[in-house]
Amino acid sequence: MIARSKTYCLTEAHGREWVEQLAPNRVVALSGEEKTVRYFDTFDWRLYRKGLALMQVGRDAYLQRVSDGEIRGQTEISPEGRFWWTLLKGAVRDRLRDALSVRALLLRAKVRQKACAFGVLNADEKTVVRLFLTHIAPDGMTENGQSLATLTLREVRGYEREFEALRRCVEKLDVALVSDGAFERVMHVAGCVPRDYSSKLKLTLNPEATGRAAISDILKCLHAAMRQNEAGIRADWDTEFLHDFRVAIRRTRSALSQIKGVLPKDAVAHFKDEFRQLGRATNRLRDLDVYLLEEKTYRAMLPPALQPGLDAVFSRLKRERERALHDMVQVLNSPEYHALMDSWAAFLHGEQAGDAPAADAPAVALARGFIWKHFKRVLKRGRAIAADTPDEALHDLRIDCKKLRYLLEFFASFFPKNKMDELIGHLKKLQDNLGAFNDLSVQQWELMADLNAALPRGQCEDRSLCAAAIGGLVAQLHAQQRVVRREFAHAFAAYKKKKNVRLYRDLFGK
């Protein structure tokens, strides 16, 4: 039972008098208000992608459905914390927990909104159509905003004829219907582009492209991703900026080493080495992030009596994270980093000197070859793993799967989307198993290595409690890891099914 409404774009010249002239002597002003509206979303627009918007007026924040503007709930956003767990307990928080996960809410847009409501009356002085004159202006967050005035006609139930008559009257005048939704209009006013960032690699390559053109496009896209995440790492808004930054580095390194014979050899060797070093500089901070994100899970693994033993561990990890963050920011601010990013951009955008054998070969053919080769390697390595094979083989397979995944994602636009989605879906399931196995073994190893460093230099009692907690945790992680290892056989059996192999052969086989 949503009332019909129409919204038209106006110019500055269309003011209150103009509205009153639409139905002379029958328009009355009902209310007017002016407010600043702030819109929050994550860096990768998680709310918008779910059709939601979080807007704040004064202290109150409202969760709104984008499609029709319906308010779904109310909450408050405190300036200190902007994660779902810092919101007021309630329905909105529950809804946002799933949508936001570990990402922070950032202020994405801020506008000044002036709205006047009018009623069009009939002979009985009954309101039969509602009018809203709205003026939205950017509130100084960016320079590319542009103010907008609109008139909205809203039907009053049971007065369809009056609505239609007024609509015809308005449309005779020189005004245009707005094409996009109310939320998109506000974003446009604020100079903001929803979904301008995604942690997924989304690029459409030219199917006619040469190998060198295609790899340039891929690498430019990854270069942009690194740059986009810098600010978030520096400000430490949430942990995913660093995560995405690292993924972009890994993808870059993977592209440089997997897509062979397309770029000049010496350049590849030089940048591969540079990005390996950059990647290494991010490792410690990411490890600590993962630990701290898992704090609750770790605690829940232990019986209540042992849980206080972890206090010392986590407070030490938190202190260490501060140092690691400081180091990371120093890297981002260093002249070496800027020189690398600049020379990399110059290399990608400039005429790339130096010969490479496959530079002018069609990219589609190259992609087929690389993917097919890697797929065969994954199959071979996977088949060789039995129940008693050492754990290292699984780690190697995990790396191979990751490389294959990156290749599939780089060149996805060359092949039918539904088939690529299916392939990536299957691969992802296998990767989930291998990833869990790897995480569990890294965590055990790290905890053991930390055993000495983590023990508080205090009372003997504290030390033994802490050691017991770490011991308990390692035992738990080990048990979990065994379960995951047993599940590998199923995961791989599902992956090497004939149907999946045929899919690869049809798309990429020779």
Next chain:
Amino acid sequence: MSIWALYSMKGGVGKTAAAVNLAYEAVQSGATVLLCDLDPQGAAAFYFRIRAKKKFGRKRFLKGGKHVTQNIRGTDFEGLDLLPSAMSFRNLDLGLDDRAKNKNHLKRLLAPMRKDYDHIFLDCPPNLTLLAEHVFRAADYVVVPCIPTTLSMLTHQKLLDFFSKNRLKREKLAAFFSMVEQRKTMHREMIAQASERGARFLTAQIPYTTDVERMGWTRQPVACVRPRSKGAQAYRALWAELQTLLAE
């Protein structure tokens, strides 16, 4: 969703005024409300300056479905809609008599509206006919305004008896004192006696005030014209108390 019937066997006790003002209070708290005028006098529609569509009448009303929903009209207050009555509603009983042996036709008729509204208010005509029985079955609560006079109290007793005799749930009844004039000894005593006899009356009372009478002029809910007046406050308190019944 809950259905509230404003009902009294006697006329002129403030049913329509209560229906209009309670509906307005409900909307003010953010709910969506439909006010259904079952009284052929059409006073509720008058207060909201709404005229029924010409073709709307008893027959269409009883058909239900889109015949009813097409005739719902929005009031000047967002979230508050009204289904106007028509003169032919004076014969609603006849239609109901033809239709069904059981007395749930009105309940079924309102069922499709449940998803659109948080509250439905029924403004009923003053008599104890077949229509009233349908109302008693459809409503979650039957809200009864009583003027604190001897006759009114007798009438209320008759209603209680009727409920018992017809195996209707007496818990549905929520009576309140209406048009109360504290300066009249009679009113004060009747109210005191009612509570001594243990009759269930709501605590909130609607006083006899000119604010409520002036609604005929202003054609708006009391709280809309004078939000701080005695009348407006009384209806607000009444609505708050009725809300607590839902929680029980």
